[in-house]
Amino acid sequence: MNTTLRVDEPREILALVPYQLGFRPTRSVVLVSLRGPARRVGLVVRADLDDVADPADGPGVCAVLASHLADDGGTAAVLVVYTDRLTGPADADPQVDRALRGLRATTDVDTLDVWVVTPDAYFSPGCPDRTCCPERGRPVQDLDATQVGAQMVLAGVAVAPSREDLVRLPEVPADARARSQAAARRNRARRAHLVGDAATTAWRIEALAAWSECRAAQVATPAGAPLPPVVLGRLQAALEDVRVRDAVLVSLVPGRDALASLVVRDVAGQDTSSAVGDAVAAVVDPVAGLRPGERARTDRAILEQVASHASRRRRAPALTLLALLAWWHGDGARAASLLALVDQADPSYRLASLLRRAVDAGMPPGWAALGR
Template sequence: MSITLEVCEPRELLALIPFQLGFQPRESLVLVSLRRPDGRVGLVARADLDDVCDPVTGPAVVARLVDHLRSDGAATVLAVVYTDDALPGAVPDGSRPWVAAATVASAAEPPGVASVWVVGRAGYRRLECVDGLCCPAQGRPLEDLESTQVGAHMVLAGATVRASRDQLADLAPVSEDARRRARAAAVAWRRARSADGLRGPAHADWLERSLVAWHRAVEGSAVPAELGQVAAALDEVVLRDAVLVSLVPGSGRLPEKIVQEVGSPPQDTSTSDAVGRAVAALLDPAAGVRPDDATERGRSALERVVAHHDPGAAPGRTLLALVAWWHGDAALAAAHLDQVCGEQDYRLARLLRTALDAGMPPGWAAVPRPAGR
């Protein structure tokens, strides 16, 4: 969803941050990119406050965040310190919010810092404000942030805020009976794949049946056994890629073509060209598209597949991370990757982690660079 907020609306901006992150930050520094020319909210980046305030590594941590915001096209930066400590006064006193503010000010020239806010356990205030009526010592009440236009808008749109980052990648609970059925089906489906040493048309048939189970999952009609079959089939890179392509708007019958061509020489380059366009829809600023309702249905199906089988299995969790990144939710993407067992052994997970660490946005969200830059 697209929300335009002006820089002069700090209360609205502060209310937006937890929705952008997906969780209520604590003991954190959050930097918000305010894009030119109208102060549109861009990238929201977060770091642990302890890391920011470390005298040795803190400047590098903040510099990396600011680099991401510059790449996002920030005209200026809003800084917010979330702390469990007492709110500091308006005079620099060596407290962590003031240390963080000084570090941000040093790193963010350019684009410059619009203001620094501190959010505590019971109140919030602008750090450098000396007006006791505007920013009393105990801060403005946090209830102010619960009655905002942006908060109402996000709630009506179905957005939710987790209590902490640790809960970001939690999936809906599944009964033990359903999980047992799914796991048994996954074992049988893998056995069917390997017992006959499937190759050529037989392999393609196994993949096609796996893809049918995936489509049933997207429709919401798959039983636990079919969800287990999909989970097992995602171990096959071809099927995983077909599932990913199926999430891209306009992909049509391309996933079926991908699996049908397994084991047989392609007649032409039409399928590979179409796959290239689907990948560009995720990555390329010139061709990038936003996820649509079908993508969201696919994400829900992936969540059910992962929850029914193995929440740490690399293929499913990595796809969930990729979809979260495509939605522009880097925090959720990172949280899903944190759940991957053997991330370093799974190439797609490593590539996505590298993209997240570099602050790379999905194609649709990338800001075009001026010529020569």
């Protein structure tokens, strides 16, 4: 969204939070960084209320949240507590009180505005003005009738009902999943019986071509219609090959299709490591950072179909690439949820472990850092 938000209106910021997270938070603490004199919205970071308010671990969680805010360079911030225990400003809750006290003590900004959102109301705790914060707060439905809400609806942006819904994969009929997994087994067996580097390279070239064909087919496919299960199964097996997966990763970056081809070809004497590093820098480097390209939505749709057709233990490559796309879009919550699914599939999957470090540290993608 390119329109500058009027951040002097608290309800606009409160309305924005679910869109920034991708889901409607519950029992959460959210910090919104406001940058510069114009108070532009910067980093939005969330933690579980139970963790922030924990007597033993809470101070450490508060310190981590505050450090993310400091790294973002915000001069002001909005602290929002989402709880289901309060009904209005007149109430009190020890857990909410601990969370507020902990973050007030650790957050070093010029201005910290504090709000509480319940299932029915929102209010600023301690506000003495009953015209601003009535005894039971303002109706939470007011947050839907905002500039932010209207812009997001017009842009077709949706918010998941919960964090769990962020990573809900497409439902697949049992027969389609069976056909897809059978195709994956055949392609996996074919790869295992290849003899010599030339045969392996030819298989990888064919695999990357299949990815490109899926992209073209997905664009031409009516919205919501799945790709053929057999095609998805072959692609699933192809992504289990690290070099093919890396080539697909590189192809996600705008303008890097030729480089992706070099990655699978592994041309003798052709050192592609530096070029691959440049492509990765386009995602993570705050100097060279690029936004995701126009094909990102297509790529996400394909990878979601691959993951949904695969058995649980075979999902790691597709889920990790989906997590990378989510993080690249600035959707750390979805990335974290997808990485949790990778853990269920393969806890030792290396690329996921590397990405998890960035997500857990609250590290923004390069383009977001570049925009500070």
